[in-house]
Amino acid sequence: MSGNYINLTRYKRWETSEVEIGDLTIGGKAPIRIQSMTNTDTNDTETSVAQAIRIIEAGGELVRLTAQGTREAENLGTIKSALIARGYKTPVVADIHFNPRAALVAAEKVDKVRINPGNFVDPAKQFKSIDYTEQEYTEELANIRYKFLPFLALCQKNGTAIRIGVNHGSLSDRIMSRYGDTPEGMVESCMEYLRIANEVGFNNIVLSIKASNTRIMVHTVRLLVKTMEQEGMNYPLHLGVTEAGDAEDGRIKSAVGIGALLVDGIGDTIRVSLSEDPELEIPVAKTLVDYVTERAGHTTVEEFITSLYHPFIYSKIISDPVKQVGGENVPVVVGSVEQKGDFRPDLIFKESRLYSDNEEISFVELKDDFDKSDLVSLNEKTVLVLSTGNKNIHAALRSLRFRLLENGIKNPVVFKLSYAERDKETFMLKAATDAGILFLDGLGDGLWLEDENQSPETLVQTAFSILQASRDRMTKPDYISCPGCGRTLFDLQKTIARIKARTSHLKGLKIGIMGCIVNGPGEMADADYGYVGAGRGRISLYKGKTCIEKNIPEDDAVEKLISLIKENGDWVEELN
Structure with missing residues (x-):
């Protein structure tokens, strides 16, 4: 570029x-x-x-x-x-x-x-x-x-x-x-x-x-x-x-x-x-x-020139699939412990092996200093796990990804990022910073997070959240909620909590919760449903960018939002 x-x-x-x-x-x-x-x-x-x-x-x-x-x-x-x-x-x-x-x-x-x-x-x-x-x-x-x-x-x-x-x-x-x-x-x-x-x-x-x-x-x-x-x-x-x-x-x-x-x-x-x-x-x-x-002065990353990088549009690199990894599949999440529910890892790593539904998957871990001879005997049914010790993590992994492509390697790629953060929020922010750009640019087929200070559940849930924030895989509702300002005439934080409590099981549904009309109607075009402040104690509800009902009393608005979702066939009952 x-x-x-x-x-x-x-x-x-x-x-x-x-x-x-x-x-x-x-x-x-x-x-x-x-x-x-x-x-x-x-x-x-x-x-x-x-x-x-x-x-x-x-x-x-x-x-x-x-x-x-x-x-x-x-x-x-x-x-x-x-x-x-x-x-x-x-x-x-x-x-x-x-x-x-x-x-x-x-x-x-x-x-x-x-x-x-x-x-x-x-x-x-x-x-x-x-x-x-x-x-x-x-x-x-x-x-x-x-x-x-x-x-x-x-x-x-x-x-x-x-x-x-x-x-x-x-x-x-x-x-x-x-x-x-x-x-x-x-x-x-x-x-x-x-x-x-x-x-x-x-x-x-x-x-x-x-x-x-x-x-x-x-x-x-x-x-x-x-x-x-x-x-x-x-x-x-x-x-x-x-x-x-x-x-x-x-x-x-x-x-x-x-x-x-x-x-x-x-x-x-x-x-x-x-x-x-x-x-x-x-x-x-x-x-x-x-x-x-902090990454200023990082270890040198090998430079590359490629026509495969598209900085202005989303263009997913399509690899050759290995089971459910790669190809047209959504990116997978790797974990170390079997879990139940929506945040169950797709692949389990245990005893130095990688499993999918108890069936072993062949994988090879490559670091950014790999030798081309490592690729000679590479089986096409092998998942590549890419990792780096460079503090400029995304650049090293991006370079590695494109070097593989330039060598004709089309195996699916899982990015493995390792941390050692005692604080959960710091871990999440660092992982999202490093991994997000890789998936925003369509470079990955899977995400594997490691941090011995974090629980296996935290690692897996953070990976799913990063993929959702990168718009690559939806595993829960997407709440588009503003921070509020002097134009907001209702209690935004309490309202968000009420709406989340009622809709958190609606996987993939996009719900906008906006304080006023400045960005509300526009962002509703990207949301499935919108809850927008219309005046003091008054709410307007949207389906897409269409206003369905105006000036609803705030006390009634959440229930009317739920009714609107049900009327349009987007409601599912929560499983116990």
Whole structure:
């Protein structure tokens, strides 16, 4: 693959331009910055300040707050002043959707303003296909320029930075009509605004492209970086998986998506979006950043050039199957103990042998320093187990995988990753970071995790969760739940717990639980069912991207969601 923004065998950050946000530098040679966002009412100064302080004291280097109107944008100045008065100079960021007037107010109050190209000028998403002529489309772009330039001028005057933040769930109908729901459309949504800013010499810009689907997120961010490089730009990148969820699944999904980009040197600041108290996001983000940056100076990985690597689309390498391993089969999970239920390992390793349903499977373990002579007598009915001692784990295994393919070896491949972590969360985050990128790029037929400090059940369940987060194998429901913000008018955490308690047995069903309409309806297009905040104590329910019922009292909404799932034939009774 051409370009300097990614090196397949060496850890090196893609060097971006520097952006000043208050006293903080993002990009260039600055460390990868960690941030979070409050979920308080921005008009509630004391509560917002208190939560911002908790984020800062946990290690957050930027704090973002929503500003859905000019009143909230005005109060951001009060919040910032209160933080400074208490000795906190951490940059304050405004989050703007649908309201350019609020962005203009915020530009004079805070250090950075995040705008969403999907709704800054374009009207609210209606899921309508519009057939534009070239002249009409050009006029739409001129309208964006007309409304965006005054905002840029104000930010320039006040030294305010901007984040152009695209979300998969909030692409405008205009972009969708021309590009469809594609990485190309997401990138163009960002580039339209970036080109305008670049033309007038405004460079204090950070970019982000986020999605709840990690595969879409990773491939699209790579495409954005390539597009910038082709146009002579290198703006800093903010990374995050939107609506990642909560608990272990939320952490693993975030590590898969964010980690896949960080390990290839992409990313200057990150936010782990969990449906929990925002200060709990910070330790997760710190673990990811520390783990990835540790691989600087790793043992050299043999370089390779291959046409088989597809960084912008998912392309599964199809191996020759051995029993249920490889070919068109879903990736398998290897464990060391027989278990029952949905998380039963597909293959069991015991007494130095590998078994499938008590039938032995031939396997050979290859490390990245293997000799080609090891391949001479390789039987086509042998599973290859690939492992490495290199701390740049994914690069070493990726190189090994492609070297085998270049030698005509099409045996199925199981990646074996070994750790020694006493802390369960740290183990999960590291395993997801290393394994996620391998499966997002379609390189593996199976996953085998080892850590003598973790239970066999934890190892197997983590492997299944990584495969699900990588969109390779669904073994439980996929909850697309946002972290909440000042727009959320119901108790998000309690609602998620209630919905999970009723639906955790619905294997493979995608359920969106969204605080408001900003990303809700858009993300519902990727979910089977959606539970979206419509107002204080009011919920709207979706089937796909279609709103089925609006403004349901919150007390009735979960039961109505269950009824909707049943009415559409997607409900199964839970087995005892």
